[in-house]
Amino acid sequence: MNFFLQPLTLLTFLPLLGVLVLFFIPSDKKNVLRWTALGTSLVVFALSLWVLGMFNAAETDSAGTLHLVAQYNWITVAGWDIQYYMGIDGLSILLVLLTAFLTPIS
Numbered sequence: 001m002n003f004f005l006q007p008l009t010l011l012t013f014l015p016l017l018g019v020l021v022l023f024f025i026p027s028d029k030k031n032v033l034r035w036t037a038l039g040t041s042l043v044v045f046a047l048s049l050w051v052l053g054m055f056n057a058a059e060t061d062s063a064g065t066l067h068l069v070a071q072y073n074w075i076t077v078a079g080w081d082i083q084y085y086m087g088i089d090g091l092s093i094l095l096v097l098l099t100a101f102l103t104p105i106s
Contacts, residue, residue, distance in 0.1 A: 006068070008086050008088060009086065011044065011051060012086070015040060017040075018040030018044075022037060038104060041100075041104040045101060055068065064089065066089055067087060067088055067089070070084065070086045
């Protein structure tokens with residue numbers, strides 16, 4: 001699957017994309033800035049609900065079992081192998097959902 005189509009990768013980097021959009025909006029347009037930030041945070045919340053729906057707690061057979069795993073080789077230089085490795089477990093999904101819920105109302 002494509003790197004940026006992984007649900008956890010989207011959830012991680014979508015706020016960064018929102019910040020980049022905000023960077024190009026003039027500072028005198030405060031309403032546009034606020035609505036863009038709110039829209040980005042609501043999209044992140046909706047995406048976190050989608051990730052919660054994809055998470056299957058019944059498949060967790062032991063502590064530390066990760067779901068929705070994304071693993072890619074990022075940098076391989078001079079014997080170093082740096083990987084992007086992300087997954088979510090039962091506690092993390094709740095914390096991600098809580099963070100995504102609190103961001104739009106803050």
